[in-house]
Amino acid sequence: MVEDAGADLRRLPLTHGPVFENIEFNGHRRQRWLSKSDRVPLDALPEDWAEARAWLLVPVAGEIGDEWAAALPPEALVGTGWQGMLREFSDDGWVRRIAPGSRAVLGRADVVCASVDDFEPGQRVAELRDFTPNAALVLTAGESGGVAFRAGATEIYSAVPAAPVVDATGAGDVFLAALVAAWSLTGELATDRTLRFAAAVASCAVEGAGLAGVPTRLSVAERLR
Numbered sequence: 001m002v003e004d005a006g007a008d009l010r011r012l013p014l015t016h017g018p019v020f021e022n023i024e025f026n027g028h029r030r031q032r033w034l035s036k037s038d039r040v041p042l043d044a045l046p047e048d049w050a051e052a053r054a055w056l057l058v059p060v061a062g063e064i065g066d067e068w069a070a071a072l073p074p075e076a077l078v079g080t081g082w083q084g085m086l087r088e089f090s091d092d093g094w095v096r097r098i099a100p101g102s103r104a105v106l107g108r109a110d111v112v113c114a115s116v117d118d119f120e121p122g123q124r125v126a127e128l129r130d131f132t133p134n135a136a137l138v139l140t141a142g143e144s145g146g147v148a149f150r151a152g153a154t155e156i157y158s159a160v161p162a163a164p165v166v167d168a169t170g171a172g173d174v175f176l177a178a179l180v181a182a183w184s185l186t187g188e189l190a191t192d193r194t195l196r197f198a199a200a201v202a203s204c205a206v207e208g209a210g211l212a213g214v215p216t217r218l219s220v221a222e223r224l225r
Contacts, residue, residue: 001211002211010044010046012044014037014038014040014084015038016035016036016038016115017035017037017038018033018035018036018037018061018063018071019033019034019215020032020033020034020060020095021033022097022169023033023179024168025079027048028117029117030094030095031087031090031094031095032093032095033061033094033095034049034091034153036061036089037060037061037062037063038063038066038213039063039064040063040064041116041189042065042067042068042157043091044073045071047215050073050145050208051073052073052076053076053077053184054076054077054078054079054180054183054184055072055076055077055078055079056079056080056081056176056177056180057078057079057081057105057109058080058081058084058173058176059077059081059085059086060083060085061084061087061089062084062085062087062124063084064105066103066104067104068105069104069105069108069110070104070197072108072110075109077180077184078108078109078110078111078112079099079109079110079111079112079113079176079177079179079180079183080105080106080109080111080112080113080114080135081114081172081176082100082106082112082113083108083114083115083118083120083172083175084113084116085100085103085156085197086098086100086114086119088109091178097118097119097120099120100119100123100127100128100158101131102130102131106131106132106135107132107133107134108134108138109132109135110132110134110135110136110189111135111136111137111138111176111179111180111189111190112135112136112137112138113139113140113164113172113175113176113179114137114138114140114172115139115141115142115172116139116140116141116146124125124188125137125139125149128148134149136149136150136189137149137188137197138150138176138179138190138195138202140172140175141159142159142171143159143170144159145157145158145159145162145199145200146159148190148195148197150189155190155191155192157195157196157199158199159199159203160196160199160202160203160223160224161203162203162204162206164207165206165207166206166207166208166209166213167208167209167213168204168206169210171202171205171206172202174201174205174214175198175199176180176198178197178198178200178201178202179194179195179197179198181195182194182197182198185205196225197223200223200224201215201220202222203223204219204220204223
């Protein structure tokens, strides 16, 4: 389906890939891990991708190392998903939160996105900003919307209602991809307009299962209206 849509998809054989079991309870998710992931080596990056204008680094199980930060073109727009760097695979089979910390890939990012559920209750935003010094930080909260922290500005946005929610897995990744796409097209980084667009794309995406939920431009435009 991805290739049919025109995407250039490259497959990388790994001995182990990330496999999770998602358990939903009262609007919150717990995860069991069934397989950890090998690191994705930097030499797996196709040479003809090296000059791409915009990048998304979205590990789900810590499979991207900090060496990727130096490999990106200095003028490239970079969006990073934090969630995959905040997971610990405990011996009892559960995925647990780990405390956020400094990472080169966070320092290189222009926008970093995470869910409030990725952090322990009471996590201080000021500390998160210390780890994302050069980026706009967007914290999402599902149906409660979210907030973006940029240099000198804070932008609160509302969620765009979805009905019904079929599969919320990957909604944050869809949101980040749409936010970076809108930024690339408009030059607006995490503004009210681009946050609203990203929320609409994520709203459409959760109404279908897996890749079948990926919306068209027309469906997003209708949702925004």
